[in-house]
Amino acid sequence: MEPVLKVIDLQVSYYTDAGRATALAGATLSLNPVEKLGLVGESGSGKSTMALAMMRMIKPPGRVEAGQVIVDGTDLRSLTDQEMLKARLSKIAYIPQGAMNSLNPVTRIGAQMVDAIQAHDPKAPKSKTVERCMQSLESVDLNRSVFKMYAHELSGGMKQRVCIAISILLKPKMLICDEPTSALDVVTQRQVMETIDRVKNDIGSAVILIGHDMGLMAQFVDKVAVLYAGRLMEVSTVGEMFTDPKHPYAKALINSLPNLDNKGVFQGIPGLAPSILRLPSGCPFHPRCSYAMEICTTENPKIITLADGRSVACHLFTEGK
Amino acid sequence: MADLLEFKNVTKTYTRGTLSKSSTTALSNLSLKLDDKQPTIVTIAGESGSGKTTLAMLLLGFITPTSGKIIYKGHDISRLRGGDRMTFRREVQAVFQDPFAVFNPFYTVDHLLSIPIKLFKLAKTKDEAREIMIESLKAVGLMPDDILGRFPHQVSGGQRQRINVARALILRPKLLVADEPVSMVDASLRASILETLRGLQRDYGVSIIYITHDLTTAYHIAKSIIVLYRGEVMEAGDVDTIIKNPKHPYTRLLIDSIPWPDIKRRWGETEIKARESEITITTTGCKFIARCPFAFEPCKQPPPLFRLKEHQAASCFLFEENPPIEPEKLTELLPV
Numbered sequence: 001m002e003p004v005l006k007v008i009d010l011q012v013s014y015y016t017d018a019g020r021a022t023a024l025a026g027a028t029l030s031l032n033p034v035e036k037l038g039l040v041g042e043s044g045s046g047k048s049t050m051a052l053a054m055m056r057m058i059k060p061p062g063r064v065e066a067g068q069v070i071v072d073g074t075d076l077r078s079l080t081d082q083e084m085l086k087a088r089l090s091k092i093a094y095i096p097q098g099a100m101n102s103l104n105p106v107t108r109i110g111a112q113m114v115d116a117i118q119a120h121d122p123k124a125p126k127s128k129t130v131e132r133c134m135q136s137l138e139s140v141d142l143n144r145s146v147f148k149m150y151a152h153e154l155s156g157g158m159k160q161r162v163c164i165a166i167s168i169l170l171k172p173k174m175l176i177c178d179e180p181t182s183a184l185d186v187v188t189q190r191q192v193m194e195t196i197d198r199v200k201n202d203i204g205s206a207v208i209l210i211g212h213d214m215g216l217m218a219q220f221v222d223k224v225a226v227l228y229a230g231r232l233m234e235v236s237t238v239g240e241m242f243t244d245p246k247h248p249y250a251k252a253l254i255n256s257l258p259n260l261d262n263k264g265v266f267q268g269i270p271g272l273a274p275s276i277l278r279l280p281s282g283c284p285f286h287p288r289c290s291y292a293m294e295i296c297t298t299e300n301p302k303i304i305t306l307a308d309g310r311s312v313a314c315h316l317f318t319e320g321k
Numbered sequence: 322m323a324d325l326l327e328f329k330n331v332t333k334t335y336t337r338g339t340l341s342k343s344s345t346t347a348l349s350n351l352s353l354k355l356d357d358k359q360p361t362i363v364t365i366a367g368e369s370g371s372g373k374t375t376l377a378m379l380l381l382g383f384i385t386p387t388s389g390k391i392i393y394k395g396h397d398i399s400r401l402r403g404g405d406r407m408t409f410r411r412e413v414q415a416v417f418q419d420p421f422a423v424f425n426p427f428y429t430v431d432h433l434l435s436i437p438i439k440l441f442k443l444a445k446t447k448d449e450a451r452e453i454m455i456e457s458l459k460a461v462g463l464m465p466d467d468i469l470g471r472f473p474h475q476v477s478g479g480q481r482q483r484i485n486v487a488r489a490l491i492l493r494p495k496l497l498v499a500d501e502p503v504s505m506v507d508a509s510l511r512a513s514i515l516e517t518l519r520g521l522q523r524d525y526g527v528s529i530i531y532i533t534h535d536l537t538t539a540y541h542i543a544k545s546i547i548v549l550y551r552g553e554v555m556e557a558g559d560v561d562t563i564i565k566n567p568k569h570p571y572t573r574l575l576i577d578s579i580p581w582p583d584i585k586r587r588w589g590e591t592e593i594k595a596r597e598s599e600i601t602i603t604t605t606g607c608k609f610i611a612r613c614p615f616a617f618e619p620c621k622q623p624p625p626l627f628r629l630k631e632h633q634a635a636s637c638f639l640f641e642e643n644p645p646i647e648p649e650k651l652t653e654l655l656p657v
Contacts, residue, residue, distance in 0.1 A: 042507045043478060156369065182505075185368035185534040190578040190588065212507050215537070215580035219588040242584045256512050257582040258537045263561070268512035272477065 004173050004206050005031040010067030012046075012053045012230075015060075021276045023049040023062070024230045028303070031223075033173070034200065036207045038217035038238070040253070041227035042273045047210045048097065050227070051176045055094045056084050072173045090120055092174040093167040097210075098183065100159035103151035109162055110147035113137075116169055136165040139202060140195050157188035161195060171203040178210045193220055214257050218242055226250045229274055229284040232303055235311040246312045248289045283315065291316060324392070325495055325528060326380070328353040330649070331389035333375050333552075347375040349552040350389070354652040355496070355530075357394075360522050361657040362529045364539040364560065366575070367549035373532045375552075377500045380530065381415055411441055414489035418501035420481035424473035430484055431469050434458075437491050457487040460525075461517045479510030486517055490525065497521065500532045515542050536579055540564045545632075545655035548572050551608040558654045559632035569635040571609045607637070615639055632656050 012024040024046045031037050041047050052058050054069045056076060069076045071091050079087060088094070096102060104112055113133040117124055134144050140161040151159060160180060167175060177196065181189040193216065200207050209221055217224055217238065224241045226233045226249065234247040245251045252269045271288040274280055280287050286296040295315050303313040331351045336344040349372075355361070365373045378384045379391060385399045392398070393409055401409050417423055424433060434454045437443070444450035455465040461483045468476060468484065476484070482502060489497055499518060503511040519542055521527045533539050539546055540560055547557045548571065556569040567573045580588055606621040607613070613620070619638040625645040626634040634646055634654050646654070 042510075186536070186575060186578040186580075187368055189580070193580075213580065215582040218582045218584050219580040239584055242582070254582070258512070258541045259581060259583055263541060268510065268516070272480075 001032050003030040004033045004035075004072055005029070005208075006068070006070040007050075007054065008068040008070070010050065010053055010069065011065040012049050012058055012062060013065055014062045016277070018277050022230055022279075023276055024053060026067070027227075027232050029225060029232070029235065031174075031206045031208070033206055034204055035223065036197075036200070036209060036221040038221035038224045039208055039210045039227060040212055040214065040217060040224060042212065044229075044273055044276070045227040046230040046276075047227055048178055049230070051094060051178055051208070051210055054174075054176065055088060055092060057094075086120055089116060089167070089172060090170040091172055092176070093170075093172040094176045095163050095167050095178060095180055097178040099163040099178075099180070100156055100183070103159060103162065105151050107150075108147070109149055109151065109154075113147070113166055113169060116166055120170060132169065133165075136169050137162070139168070139199055140165045141191075155188075156184055157192055160184065160192050164192070164196060164199065168199050168203055168205075171205070173205050174208070175200060175205050176208045176210070179212075180209070181216070182211070182213075189216070214253060226253065229279060230276055231284060231300075231313060232311070233285070233313050237310075240308075240310060246306070246310060246317065247314050248291045248316070249285045252288075252290075283313075323357040323394075324354050325357040325394065326353075326355045327390075327392040328379075329390040329392060331379060331386045331391060333372075333379060333384065334387045346552045348372040348379070348386075348549075350648050351376070351554065352649045352651050353547075355528050356657060357495075359657045360526045360528045361545070361655075362519070362522055362531055362543045363655060364531045364533060364543035364546040365549060366533055366536055366539055366546055367555075368534050368575070370551065371549040372552040373534075373549055374500060376549075377415070377498050377530070377532055380498055381413060382409070407441070411492045412495040413498070414492060414494040414496070415498045415500065416482070416485045416489060416502045419505055420478050420485060421473075421505070423485065424481065426473055428472075429469075430471050430473065430476065433484070434488055434491065437488060441492060443491070453491055454487075457490045458484070460490055460520070461487045462513060463487065477510075479506050479514060482506055482510075482514055483517055486514070486521070490521065490527075493525070494527055497527050497529045498532070499529055501534070502531075503538055504533070504535060511538065518542060536564060536576060537581075544657060547651070547655075548575070553608050554626065554636055554648070554651065555609065556633070556635045557626070557651055558630070558634060559656050562630065562633045568629060568633065568640065569609075569637050570613045570615055570639070572635070574612075626651070628654070 007027055007029040009026045009028055010024055011026055014021045014023055027050055039047050053064050058064055110133060114129050117129045134147060137146050142161055181192050221238055223237055225235045228249050234250045245254050255267050256269055269288060274284055282298045283296045283301055286292040293315060301313045301315045301318055303311050304318060305311050328351050333348040334344050334346050365376055367373050379386055382398045390397050396405055398409060435450055438450045438453055444453055458465045458468055463483055503514050506514060515538060518529060522529055531543055543560045546560045546563050548555045550571050556563060556572045567576050607624050610616045610620045624636045624638050626636045627640040627643040628634045628646040629640055629643050632654055
């Protein structure tokens with residue numbers, strides 16, 4: 001199967017007064033149609049940067065230094081700005097963090113949806129456009145009457161669903177959801193995630209779910225990519241990740257999760273995530289790593305593909321090869 | 322046994338509209354006692370709109386109950402004046418949800434920590450004040466050198482939340498109200514904040530009211546739990562019993578919706594019957610009736626709490642055969 005998304009060696013830096021900060025150092029990923037990928041990491045690990053870079057929405061002082069983002073056969077980075085405007089929402093859609101607060105409070109939901117379609121297809125007849133919006137609302141389990149409502153008339157979960165409805169209007173091949181449920185409670189969260197799962201199958205698009213809730217990842221995605229200080233540490237299927245994490249950071253992350261069997265055991269990860277401006281030498285995780293070796297302090301491990309198709313960036317697995 | 326805090330049949334109703342009055346009962350007839358001598362951690366759980374934040378606001382004295390009384394060390398908190406009021410303000414502290422919004426970005430962390438010291442005249446000299454700050458930062462597991470003199474944007478979310486706990490700790494509180502303290506913090510840092518909170522209870526004898534919608538963290542930190550839905554107690558008791566063996570259909574729904582970080586335990590075996598937003602409450606009976614898959618005729622009457630075990634009670638007619646317990650005796654269900 002031809003992957004619908006290929007990210008090849010994507011690099012993003014921010015040029016700050018304190019120097020150049022590499023927020024994303026050569027991330028490589030591929031995703032098959034209708035596959036769900038979870039992108040996890042602590043805050044500041046580059047999750048949102050990666051999403052924004054894929055959307056070509058990195059603003060100065062940030063810059064995409066290198067790499068390719070190929071969606072459905074098109075390299076997004078080679079498009080002109082005009083073409084990219086068209087590609088957003090029609091090829092790749094992004095639901096930003098706190099999207100539910102991004103709805104315009106003074107125009108009706110419907111107007112905002114119609115606007116999105118008209119921006120891509122100015123000649124679309126009005127009645128057809130409206131019908132498409134209505135269908136989109138229905139597909140996320142919202143009533144048609146929401147079309148005429150304002151954002152403040154809706155609950156958090158409903159607003160989040162409106163955002164999903166907007167993002168699927170043009171049936172993109174790629175859907176990036178940045179912490180879509182971080183402000184919602186568990187029952188609503190489950191409903192929103194089930195909605196995303198269903199519409200993704202309806203329109204046949206792949207999903208990248210960004211977040212730090214490993215529980216949600218375990219329940220929702222097929223593959224997990226772990227980011228740390230702008231570097232991909234491990235990419236595995238969800239089953240492998242939770243039963244046999246390879247990278248020490250992934251291991252620590254899984255072990256820090258509360259579950260029913262270890263009441264009262266709080267196993268945090270010692271230390272703090274490093275600032276990307278002052279990365280430690282060698283592997284960025286080595287000061288917090290309990291398996292750290294001599295080589296880890298000097299040499300940054302390259303990401304390698306193991307025999308079973310998993311990718312890991314750790315000297316534990318490059319030794320002797 | 323002296324009571325630190327007592328909720329006596331507290332009800333809070335919000336009314337709106339001048340001509341056509343409509344009202345929402347955010348908290349209905351809640352009675353709760355916390356013992357002075359045995360510090361404990363009680364979880365108040367429920368989704369948004371369940372009244373859990375209203376409970377926090379009532380407890381902190383920001384709003385007054387529509388009926389009922391909140392008594393702190395024998396005094397009604399809405400009538401506290403002068404010295405008593407200062408004692409109350411000092412001994413009851415809060416940590417709020419958003420560690421990003423509570424800091425004034427123009428001041429350094431020192432300033433934030435020095436305000437309580439000044440207000441309550443805890444130190445005579447600057448050095449003494451600094452000593453107090455350093456001590457409380459150490460108590461929450463922060464390195465004072467990393468924190469003091471920094472601006473809020475220079476410290477991480479997890480650190481900010483711990484600074485908030487440190488600020489509360491400076492005042493040597495008796496009771497800490499933690500309103501969703503970890504929901505906006507990275508999962509990997511949650512553990513350390515929860516550990517900090519538990520340390521407060523264990524080492525400093527602070528009772529904690531832990532308000533959350535996240536039952537996983539509740540399970541790990543608390544001793545007892547009260548599950549609220551639209552202002553009513555749905556289920557209450559020992560946290561182990563309730564999380565592992567929930568009885569009330571609402572608690573079952575909540576626990577079933579937790580995304581467990583365990584690929585063997587799948588999500589969502591129970592079906593969600595109706596959507597929260599589509600329900601308008603007209604019933605005088607069980608508040609959960611519209612969403613309950615087991616709803617039957619008796620549910621049109623308000624269900625009392627039925628005591629299932631020593632430390633578990635559910636407000637649901639499915640458990641009719643058990644003896645009912647008066648709402649005033651809720652505290653008996655909660656182990657300390």
